[in-house]
Amino acid sequence: MLQVKGLNAGYKELHILFDVNTAIDAGITAFVGPNGSGKSTLLKAIFGLITIYSGRIIYDGMDITRMKPYMKTRMGITYLPQINNVFSNLSVKENLIIAGYTLDKSELNERIQTVLDIFPELEESMGRKAGVMSGGEKQFLAISTALIRKSEVLMLDEPTAHLSSKLAESVSQKIVELRDKLKLRIALVEQNIRSALGISDRANLLLGGKIVFSGNPSELLEQINHQRP
Numbered sequence: 001m002l003q004v005k006g007l008n009a010g011y012k013e014l015h016i017l018f019d020v021n022t023a024i025d026a027g028i029t030a031f032v033g034p035n036g037s038g039k040s041t042l043l044k045a046i047f048g049l050i051t052i053y054s055g056r057i058i059y060d061g062m063d064i065t066r067m068k069p070y071m072k073t074r075m076g077i078t079y080l081p082q083i084n085n086v087f088s089n090l091s092v093k094e095n096l097i098i099a100g101y102t103l104d105k106s107e108l109n110e111r112i113q114t115v116l117d118i119f120p121e122l123e124e125s126m127g128r129k130a131g132v133m134s135g136g137e138k139q140f141l142a143i144s145t146a147l148i149r150k151s152e153v154l155m156l157d158e159p160t161a162h163l164s165s166k167l168a169e170s171v172s173q174k175i176v177e178l179r180d181k182l183k184l185r186i187a188l189v190e191q192n193i194r195s196a197l198g199i200s201d202r203a204n205l206l207l208g209g210k211i212v213f214s215g216n217p218s219e220l221l222e223q224i225n226h227q228r229p
């Protein structure tokens with residue numbers, strides 16, 4: 001389990017997150033909230049990309065608050081930013097090979113097989129440049145690079161943004177598969193509250209850099225529906 005305790009963080013002296021307490025436990029944990037509420041900032045803080053003023057991040061009992069991002073990656077934590085992080089001018093296969101550059105050949109092939117079991121649609125795209133793929137396919141590839149690295153905690157920042165509703169639905173289904181088949185612990189940041197809460201096991205609502213709700217997704221949905229005019 002990854003726990004966040006009393007986290008205060010921001011960009012240099014610009015304080016954005018206030019006393020955030022949350023956890024990324026087994027299953028899918030959703031973080032929802034309006035633009036600018038601090039969702040991406042929270043993922044960046046957990047991954048070690050911004051300034052932490054106080055509070056702690058604990059991963060499987062170990063204090064990783066001050067650990068560098070590359071160390072967190074090695075420990076099995078992956079952060080996929082809002083902007084796609086695939087190498088556009090490399091092929092799908094090359095992207096996967098680079099993600100697994102520390103693995104020996106047989107291990108790499110094994111992991112690529114795991115990826116193809118979840119994303120069979122990538123098989124026929126192996127030779128294509130990542131840059132020419134659709135938004136949904138790029139998301140699949142970005143997630144695949146995390147699978148190659150054998151991530152245990154996957155932090156996804158708006159994986160369905162800018163996708164058609166059909167593609168967004170298929171990305172959501174893949175996220176469910178990652179939870180059910182590979183037992184990944186997933187932090188899911190989404191602006192599309194309904195679709196995120198529909199597949200989540202726990203929900204957090206952020207407003208102004210604070211978590212104002214933490215609990216059952218259906219309870220949060222009910223509250224939101226209730227407040228609708």
Ligand SMILES: Nc1ncnc2c1ncn2[C@@H]1O[C@H](COP(=O)(O)OP(=O)(O)OP(=O)(O)O)[C@@H](O)[C@H]1O
Nearest residue numbers: 011014016033034035036037038039040041042191
């Ligand atoms: N690199 C940065 N430097 C300074 N301030 C930033 C930076 N990135 C974000 N912020 C500020 O931090 C606050 C939270 O932004 P954040 O990107 O975390 O919001 P968000 O909830 O992810 O919003 P969105 O749904 O639009 O992605 C905003 O006030 C934003 O202006």
Ligand SMILES: [Mg+2]
Nearest residue numbers: 039040041082
């Ligand atoms: Mg964001």
